[in-house]
Amino acid sequence: MTPRLMADGLTKRFSGTTVVDNVSFYVDPGQIVGLTGPNGAGKTTLFNLLSGVLKPDAGTLTVNGVDATNLPPYRLARLGLVRTFQLARELDRLSVLENVQLAARNNVGESLTGALFRPAATRQAEQAITQRAREVLSLVSLSAHESKPAAALSGGQKKLLELARCLMAEADIILLDEIAAGVAPHLVEEIAVLIRRLNREHGKTFVIIEHNIGFIRNLASRVVVMASGKVLAEGSFDHVAADPAVVASYLGQAA
Ligand SMILES: Nc1ncnc2c1ncn2[C@@H]1O[C@H](COP(=O)(O)OP(=O)(O)O)[C@@H](O)[C@H]1O
Ligand SMILES: [Mg+2]
Known part of the structure; x- marks a missing residue:
């Protein structure tokens, strides 16, 4: 093994x-x-x-x-292999969902850059990312909070959000x-x-x-x-x- x-x-x-x-x-x-x-x-x-x-x-x-x-x-x-990172301060004002979406964008950066000049492909990729982000938020029991700014979460919920960001990397x-x-x-x-x-x-x-x-x-x-x-x-x-x-x-x- x-x-x-x-x-x-x-x-x-x-x-x-x-x-x-x-x-x-x-x-x-x-x-x-x-x-x-x-x-x-x-x-x-x-x-x-x-x-x-x-x-x-x-x-x-x-x-x-x-x-x-x-x-x-x-x-x-x-x-x-991924690790959790403490949530960056500058992302505090973004919503919980946006924080998770952003984790995917960072991870698929290159392929998305390739799609930049192909708007239809970009839209499709964005939709797939949003769907996956919602699945991951459901897994970590944060669905009800997806529209809140990350700053509004409790300390423990922020840890769950960090984990959700990890899970986006698959x-x-x-x-x-x-x-x-x-x-x-x-x-x-x-x-x-x-x-x-x-x-x-x-x-x-x-x-x-x-x-x-x-x-x-x-x-x-x-x-x-x-x-x-x-x-x-x-x-x-x-x-x-x-x-x-x-x-x-x-x-x-x-x-
Ligand atoms: N960037 C750094 N520069 C200098 N010393 C560091 C740095 N990061 C950690 N250390 C030192 O390395 C040692 C181990 O730290 P760390 O890996 O954070 O331990 P732990 O996570 O087990 O508490 C500590 O003495 C810490 O002060
Ligand atoms: Mg330590």
Whole structure:
């Protein structure tokens, strides 16, 4: 079985400090992998390397069997990998639907540019995007809010909108960076149900960075714990939770 994602020896330094240190990491199709560890462990930087936002100083990345080292985010999206981004401020005034439509335009940018001089094709593409955007909004239970400006959503609803923007890319690997952080408990539960459903019914593979240990325990079939830029432990939740090094570095603090 070809892993969805394979990182080998990824390393990133910022002005002499090694923030991600020789990290190897794989994700099999259909898995939900939890990535956790103390603040400053290098989790977000690892996501930036996996999603092409940062280029590694060393190491390789393979996505769906294709060498993806040093590819920019839009090329990784075409290979099937996307990550959530915090909603950009300037999009606050656009409606929820427009935010989702825009995610598709960014992703199909080239083909749409090609269609610019063919108005009928453009109209058709726009209609297809709008239909797909409405399907995605329905999936994340935001249909009733499609005309509201994004700024009017609650924190948790904004996270659902970020996820909706990811889903527009029709990627099969989705990286979520602290999607439950600062979200009201009932919406955290809704997000967890949605992730499980996207995994089981839509075949999506997830890597989720999360501090909320209950969220990880509930969702992840495999857990990777990072500390000081390195992988400290990996395996089932119970396996890593019982690892003395993990208990010492992190889970011990949370318990
Ligand atoms: N662009 C950057 N320039 C310099 N240092 C950075 C940069 N991004 C992150 N760091 C540092 O790298 C370390 C890991 O950060 P980060 O990947 O955000 O950790 P985590 O997501 O696990 O909390 C931290 O010490 C942080 O200060
Ligand atoms: Mg982080």
